[in-house]
Amino acid sequence: MDRSRRSRPPATLASLAAELGVSRTTVSNAYNRPDQLSPQLRSRVMEAARRLGYPGPDPVARSLRTRKAGAIGLLLGEHVSYAFRDPAAVAFLEGLTLECDQAKVGLLLVPADTDSDDATSVAAAAVDGFVAYSMSDDDPYLATALARPVPAVVCDQPFTAGVDVVGVDDHAAAREVADHLTGLSHRRIGVVCMRLGRDRNDGPADLTRQEAARHHVQRHRLAGIREGFVAAGVSWDRVPVVERFDHTMEAGASAAAEVLAADPGVTAVVATSDVLALGVIAELTRRRQRVPEDVSVTGFDGIRAAVDAGVTTVVQPFLDKGRHAGKLLLDPARRSQGRRMVLPTTFLPGPTTAPPRY
Template sequence: MSMVKRPQHRGTLASVAAELGVSRTTVSNAYNRPEQLSAALRTRILAAAEKMGYPGPDPTARSLRTRRVGALGVLLTEHLSYAFEDLASVDFLAGMAEASYGSDTALTLVPAGPSSDTDEARAIRQVNQTAVDGFVVYSVAEGDPHLAAVRARRLPVVICDQPTDIRDLPFVGIDDYAAIQPAAHALLAAGHRRIGILSIRMHRLRSDGLISHDNIRDASLHVQRSRVLGALDTFAAAGLAPESIPVVTRHINDRTNSLEAARELLESNPDLTAVLCTTDSMAFGMLDYAREKGISVPAELSVTGFDGVGPALDHGLSTVVQPNRAKGAAAGRMLLELVEARVNDQPPPQTPAREILATHFQAGQTIAAPRH
């Protein structure tokens, strides 16, 4: 006759308390408030719990009791890998993590992806199944269905970077229009008049290649729109006709697309002596292309970037430095304050906070006077 092993019942908080002759609150404190117990008692409780197969308090039950999950959501309309590959995003997330130190709060990434055809039902489903106490909406297009789904959750929300015109929600960002102008002025001061621009996407709908100036002003991604317009208006003030400045974009912001954008811009406009890029990643693509074709930077081609990520500064790229880490920290602190107020039934501020951080231009070594 075969012997069937009877399943062992997993211990519970109540059974551990009964086994040790302590209250259920004392067992709970061993996990959630260890400072309230002596080291010896906590060790005894954890040892008994392990022996009885009790894994600790159920986080779902805890969230119902405390009215908080213990996680902040970061909505980004990029693939998940982007958060770990794009250096500006890495710095931003590091800042958010820094803001959460000591709060027993985790970060939950919600990658909506760069697709322009996401339907509303899918966006609602993705956002609604994310267990968080609030959201930081990180650089999302105006009209994106994920943003509408986040707002419908009625949880605390902080917008970072874009959209820039939602005035009833807290905002953290920079003045992108003004921030890029020192880079444009530096190219003009060096004597450049034949200048091109490389930018990452400005619309939710995919559009790779040369973009018309009318499409720029109607762009739904406000960060890139503001940077390009800030540069074009600076060039126009110096007497350069905006239509004489080609602007090439790529929907996906990675090395392959940046390199192809650089190739398209320079092969279609071989007389350019300078290229202003709206991200350091685009500038890296331009520098790679120049290296591939034997074009000397800055002797034959001047290049500027935007972001001020570590490798850009290390390699002397002339770039606009923005405080990506400080931006993440500010957004994280702002959201944590809103979550705490909600848990304590405090009303949100009547006027949502709006924090605009400073930037500066790093002259670098990639700008020189044009040869011809």
């Protein structure tokens, strides 16, 4: 390397401006507000910056000056890895990142530890706002985020006064599932549901626990299913409802085994997610029980794997959820809060349900 270049002091915004004979504001605009410059002038500034080795404005100094971090935080009630392995979360994340790309802001995945109440990571996150994805109403990470003086949008749950929420009508959609099964004459059913609270409960969930669920989505789905079957004359206290803390196919399979142990004569198993439903089908297949000839199975969400497998399910627009959550948070004209955006769902019957054999 040339000795003179090696000894040359690093270029700064001021030295670049002096080299070009323009103001420091002009150089700053080339990076931060390119629409304020002609394409020719911006190109001249960027070419000189490359030639002189100017790396651009210091992002830390800029954030201190503008009080903007240039990023939003995605808050999960799970470890960060959940955003990359759960099909619904992956689709939601895609929609949210599309809006971030359009707004030219970054996305920070804020880690949460389900075994700890230490929300330091949320309090210290350098973000301009939060999107909270499907959290319980007593989650300390969510409480910390909402206490910060930055905007927030909640996706799915919980419904919080004064906070924008994007979701679907889980109660009505689950009622459609129940009405479908009762219309096929099913009366002996079992239910496999996702976690109802932050405490680990892998086992039966009685009515008291169902109604006190801190995860609103699961509470509403169970209420919709119960409403439909009670309307058809089914006594809900005789319906085995099994909860699983982990959201995996393996959890769905083990929950199905528990349902069948509680009532070997069930003719249908209702799962409150497609991932659990796929696990239920795997367990029934392992037992050499045919779907739907011996046991019908339903899911909820409309993830690709379930739709491809023909699972009777409710399809919800995860990608649109992410996009709308991003739009609400990033809207430059954002004024009001406490808005609730309810997106449509579609009931999708498939070959995993049929009338029971008597």
